[in-house]
Amino acid sequence: MIAPKMFPRRNARILTGIGFLTIAGLMVYKTVGPFESTKNPEALHGPRAKSARDDAADLLTQSPQHLRKQKEYENQILANIQKMSAHKAMQRRMNHDPMGVILHKRPSLLQGLGRVRDMKEQAGSVVQRSVVPENQLKHKIVHLDLKGAPPKVEYFKKLFPLLHSFGATGLLMEYEDMFPYWGKLEFLSAHNAYAKGDIADIIELAKKSSLIIIPLVQTFGHMEHVLKLKEFAELREVPNYPQVVCPTNNKTLPLIKMMIDQVMQLHPGTDWLHIGSDEVYNLGECTRCQQYLLHHQFGKSDLFLHHVRSVAKYVKENYDVQPIMWDDEFRKIPLKAMEDSKVGEVLEIMVWKYSSGIMVDLRSDIWEKYSTVFGGIWVASAFKGAANPDSYITNINDRLSNHKEWMEIFELYKSTIPFQGIVLTGWQRFDHFGVLCELLPQAVPSLAVNLMYINERKADHGALVKVGDMLKCSSFINLDLQYLEYANKCDFPGSAFYEVSQKLYILKRDINTMMKNPHVTGWVSDYNIEHNFVSPQHAEQGLQDLTMLLFDYGKVMNEAETALSDVFDEYTVKEWISLNVKPTHTKLQKLHASISKLQKVKYWPRRPLDSTETKEL
Structure with missing residues (x-):
């Protein structure tokens, strides 16, 4: 289209x-x-x-x-x-x-x-x-990455019924520092974390929309929100890196068990618990782990398997809940080591890949290994937050391509692999220290399109019109930012921010075009401005749209603040504006002020421009 x-x-x-x-x-x-x-x-x-x-x-x-x-x-x-x-x-x-x-x-x-x-x-x-395809994935789970930017509970009240209408069957809740830990763990919660009552409300809202909840607790890698703190710094695998916890420290497992206990206490009746454990970049590097490996004649893979099995076993035996884990660390572990560890007896695996080339990166031998070891296998795509760490708008086509590849994988292996379901991840930060990326409201159309494709295997005109009707869009749904000419108007929870994000993208593109105009690059460089040596004619030709763009940009900044406030707290609003709007706005203001000043210049000095005469002028 x-x-x-x-x-x-x-x-x-x-x-x-x-x-x-x-x-x-x-x-x-x-x-x-x-x-x-x-x-x-x-x-x-x-x-x-x-x-x-x-x-x-x-x-x-x-x-x-x-x-x-x-x-x-x-x-x-x-x-x-x-x-x-x-x-x-x-x-x-x-x-x-x-x-x-x-x-x-x-x-x-x-x-x-x-x-x-x-x-x-x-x-x-x-x-x-009206016909449901055979061998559909039973579970279509939407991942809500909440770290550092919690949507208001009122927003979930509007969003959850819509997710159900798209075909979602559940939610993977990655709370991280938004979970209301208490007692000895209260320092793990951000100052703007949810309260216990909020968690109860979220669970009830999900239940009303027939959405199951799978909580996620990081237990190995990506434990920045814990290990950044002075109180838990001694548990770091590498002293200067707060990403990975030391698996051989005697205080590690008690801490993880306590985190799991509190999360499970506020999520009674759940059938699964995701224990994270992806991207364990620093494994077996501390002195304690090195001695442990030497004493037990272990390799690093054995150390990894020992830790995750201990955590999974605790979850399964104490709560009768099935643990799930990300798969990336398992890809490089030999089949025999996995079988010997009996990790498949206590774990289900979630295979993730958010970019293209799934067939290449996840070869048939990997699937054969996983199907041999694990009784339950999930897959994970991405409907947002998988492009660049500072991206603020989702390109739906890229996300659709990812889901098309995953459905090809499903069709290829469904007769031999016990697929449990798919999780459509939506990352809000690449990790705890990362900036905000692709906030949830602007990616609702991407989520709708991709859930539609998973359910119907279609992204044709009829399917997309149906999505547009569900989102109450009035004119056009853009799938590729390359061809975005005007902001799409819709009426779904958070649609105001969806529209603002598109306006901002178009404005930034127009500003970038202006700044790359030969009249600007050749005659209105920072050097020219610094030395008051700008050609008025070229400045007028190159920056003729500056006043209008500055006005429009200020308007969008105000609109963004209002739209974001409907979904997020004041801290998230301020952070997003500071990251994505203010830097360009400030640059435009300075440029406008400089050009206004330079327009008053009627005489220019002899070169060189760094001479004493020039500086006096």
């Missing part, structure tokens, strides 16, 4: 193509018909011009048999065009994702011949949508 502003140019090409083929078809027909003389270009000039025009007029009054044959031929040409376009559309979907979809408007042939198949599918979509 294509953005509206691209229609006129493409339609012109399509009309030209249809006109050419139709005329060509008539000319071919006339080589065997009564008007053969007109096939000669020379016949349209000179004395015979009138005869040619008469012949052309006769085309409109030829016999019914000729008209019927002509019509049949034209229909045949159009059918071939449609067939060819549908084939190309299929190829595009195999190799590329759509750029967007126009809503509430049935596309005609001239609005994109590549939509022919979509139109046919849309016509029968009511029947098709």
